[in-house]
Amino acid sequence: MTDPLILVLDEGTTSTRAMLFTPAGEPVGAAQRELRQYYPRAGWVEHDAGEIWEKTLACAREMVEKAGGAGRIAAIGITNQRETTVAWDRESGEPLAHALVWQDRRTAAFCAELREAGHEEAVRGKTGLLLDPYFSATKMRWLLDNEPAVAEAARDGRLAFGTMESWLVFKLTGGADRTDAGNASRTLLLPLAEPDWDEGLCELFGVPRAALPEVTDNAGMFGETLPDLFGSAIPICGLAGDQQSATIGQGCLSPGDTKATYGTGAFILANKGAEIPHSDHRLLGTVLHQLGGRRHYALEGSVFVAGSLIQWLRDSLGLIERAPDSEALARSVPDNGGVVVIPALSGLGAPRWLPEARGLISGLSFATGKAHIVRAALEAMAHQTYDLAGAFAADGAAWSALNLDGGMSANDWMAQDIANLLGLPAIRPDFVETTALGAAMLAALGAGLHPTLEAAAEAMIGGERRFDPDMAEKEREWRLAAWRKALAAV
């Protein structure tokens, strides 16, 4: 092993990881630590940014050792849970409060207030986002209003606000102040069409512009790690939010290319090239990447409940012992026996956005067995995807194939069912850690190991498996009609 290596820090919601890649995209090592989740009240979700830093550093050190020293690592790429907001003190370098996680709903009332005051259309027009607690700006405002240490640091000019990549870059470099345009596009403060933060949006949300980091490309030189962290300095050359990174790691680099990640929830992003996306169907517009100051955009739709439905079947209903058992059960029956599962266990996401909706299992009879329910639960993934496909098509981003990844995509039966219902090929890479791979590609580009993102994709993305549709049209129509009927009852 004499090639330089790439170290990826993949800071997720439930765990933080470090992975080593060769410039050919071979994974050669991984370390992982679970993260503590804090739920102080219903709807509140917090992380300890200090713990995230320490565990990320511990994972990174394991990988530096595995590589044979910092000198063997050409670049670091960072990918992160998006929107989660950290407030820290630029002088002490310490967090000023717990980080507010993307799932946190505590700012729902503030969002409703802004909607009622008529701000949503203007905010959507600029940022591509909705007035929803999901995004960072209202979390920043909450921290200023409710955490005295945050307000005090703001008064003294010591306050830094950032998403996780900014926090990690700050700690790794001992003070660099950066966010990439993709992560920044999830805050509600960055217009899709402008290079920098918007004064009017900062004012609307009550966020001091001076607390925000510099908006940069996704690949380049973003600073060097402090020499004593790993023995010698390593340049940080790639930054990207997890869903953007997965889109890049899937090789969805051309307009129209679309990926769907099935993890706890499901996230679908369609590449829109240099065209700023506008949705009439409540999809989100977002920056996919910015390279050399030029942006590519994506249209995004998310489904709140995907793998978490399978977890629920396992943990709350006890219908399966392990998530992968769902596949054999689904195959054990010829059809769903008339059962439909609407997985609105925590509301419905795009394209409906019904936070108050609740789930439903319909079509039960004495002939219903657990296999039918499990099969219908897996079928719900294809149905939710099909409904999103309609919204993407109506917004001018019809799919010609769907690139799958995420833990749930390991289920071959589900992958085939998605292809069947969409009537499109579903393509699954052999290496499904596309989030980490995307960050490795960006870091390799930033470090000059590959000349373009396309060249990085060519060199680093491996083989894939293709699922072609093979369902009779009659059966497909029957499935779609049954889903529509059940959904109408939610």
Ligand code: ADP
């Ligand atoms: P996240 O990144 O959101 O933590 P992962 O991508 O690791 O999630 O995917 C884990 C989810 O996928 C779990 O919710 C689990 O229930 C589901 N899952 C994993 N393997 C399978 C499988 N073979 N069939 C169905 N669901 C699965």
